[in-house]
Amino acid sequence: MSIRHVVLSDLHLGARDSLLTHVHGSGAIADGPSEVLASFANGLRETLADQEKPRLVLLGDALDLGLSPFGDVSKSFLQLLDAFYPANGPDLFDREIIYIAGNHDHHLWRIAQDNGFLSALQNGEIPGDLDAVSTIFGTPSHRCRLMESLITHRPHLRDASVKIAYPNWGLSDRGTGRAIVMHHGHYLDGMYRALSNMRAFLGDGEARPATMRQLEQENGPWIDFLWSDLGSAGEIGSEAGSLYEVMLSAGASHDFAEGIARRITGGLHSKLGINPKMPLKYGVTLDNLIRAGVDLTAGRAAERQRDGYGHVLGEAEIEDLGWYLGTPLANEMRQELADMPHELSFIFGHTHKPFQDELLVDGYDVPVGVFNTGGWVLDEPTLMPVQGCAAMLVSDELEVASLRLFNDPTDGVMAPVRVEGSGRTNHLADDAAEAVERASAHWSDFSRIVHARIGQEADKRVHQMLERSDADLREAAE
Structure with missing residues (x-):
């Protein structure tokens, strides 16, 4: 049995709180991998x-297009290429990369759309509209132009390509009845279905x-507007900072939501001449609708995020x-597929909380x-117990195993890198565990380096928070 795909999510390249982004002490993006x-x-x-x-x-x-400038993100992606496809060494992966867009990089799918x-127009066709979604199975037909343009900065990778799918991509085997579907995970989160919630x-x-199709047509523009392009929004993007930091405080998240609502309604009035007090239905005004939508996403969802740090999935998430x-x-x-697969594996990220399990679902x-x-970004000054990161390994027989990379250190000790399955019989998990054991010296180095980086980031975050608290106290005294 061989490993045919390695799935990584939530790298947040370009973000300063990503463990993978290589940053100088000055804060500028550095050359080469971290x-x-x-x-x-x-x-x-x-x-x-x-x-x-x-x-x-x-x-x-x-x-991390949601909160980081395009230039920083681009330089950090080159760091990834240099680690996985070094100019002076063998490639780690096949040169065809599959990209499934999420919420912070939804804009890449919009570019592909x-x-x-435009390609259809150049071929003499006039499509009815943009492709809302791509098919799940088969090689994606869209290409990620941003990443492929960055690849040209590495001449030895001139034959590499990046195919983009959205919101799902998968593999199926009719012979075994197995299928694997991968989705970033944002549509499992009600905050990214805000416009569907408003319609209801x-x-x-x-x-x-x-x-x-309906899911994306209703909510894609909202995701692109607020969650996937703030990094290039100048002052408002920098003011947003790390949304997760804001979510740690009920007061801060309320103020943040109010600020977004004021910007939207004010812009509609000053730039488009639209009166936010105009009635829509049942006495609800446009201003009411916008404020309710922002509160449901940046406000109340923030509360769920804070409450959710102690567990992997709550009842609502399940x-x-x-x-x-x-x-x-x-x-x-x-x-x-015409027929439902007999055995489905579903891979997602977004929550920054790695786990593997089995779930009873009607129809399967x-x-x-x-x-x-899981994910590579630090959402808080230190990791919470359920936060961490894993890479998913997919075999040629469509079995899945989780390469658990790190979690919150317990009593100052980082758990070793290990392989885990979901509970069903899994030959891949056994084979991969043996391979990880053979590479244990390398993984021990990795764990040590990650542990040190987490500690450095924690010290820096605590120092920043204390500085802010001191500044707030001085401002209140004045």
Whole structure:
């Protein structure tokens, strides 16, 4: 059995709080991989030494376009290329990369949509509209122009390509009845279905769409507007800073939500002449609707984020996961495959909380294997117990195993890198565990380096928070 795909998510390249972004002491993006990234590549290279080069799948939020400038993100992506595809050494992965956009890099899908429409026009066609979503199975037809343009900065990779899919991509085997579907995970989170929630609030059907197309058509513009391009929004983007820091404080998240609502309603009035007090339905004004939508996302969702640091998934999150698997995803798979797969594995990220489990979902013959990748960004001054990171390994027989990379250190000790399955019989997990054990020296170095970096970031965050508190006290005294 061989590892054919390695799935990474939530790299947040370009973000200063990502463990992978290499930053000078001055705060500028540095050349070359960070120590964490270099050690991670070394561990993978040794683990995969006897394998045919697997394909790299980047499962959303690989680029931190939501909160980081395009230039910083671009330089950090080159750091990743230098680690995985060094000019003076062997490639770690196949040169065809699969990219599945998330919420912080949704703009990459919008660029792909635009390019697809323009290509059709150049071929003499006039499509009815942009492609809302891509098909799940098969090689994606869209290309990620930003990443492929960056690849040209590395001449030895001139034949490399990046194919982009959205919001899902997967693999299926009719012979075994197995399928794997990958989705970044943002549509499992109600804050990214805000416009569907508003539609239902106004009395027009169910809040949860039944198809992927409706889900994206209703909510994609909202995600692109507020969550995927703040990094290039100048002052407002820098004011947003790290949204997760804001979410740690109920007062701060309320002020943040109010500020966003004021900017939106004020801009509609001053730039477009639209009166925010205009009535829509049942006495609800446009201003009411905008404030409710922002509160449901940047406000109340912030409270759920704070409450959720102590567990992997709560009841509401499990319910949303069951809806996604059982309704829009199931409907899409029936259209593409004719029959539902006998055995499904579902890989997602977004939560920054790695886990693996099985979930009973209506419409599936057996429990769905559910795997979360966690993330590489520090959402708080220190990791919480359930936060951490994993890479997903996918075999040629469509089995999935989780390469658990790190979690919150317990009593100052970092747990070793290890391989875990979801509970079902899994030959890949056994084989991968042996490979990781053979590379244990490299992974021990990785754990040591990650532990040190987490400690450095924690000290820096605490220092920054104390400085802010002192500044607030001085301002209050004045």
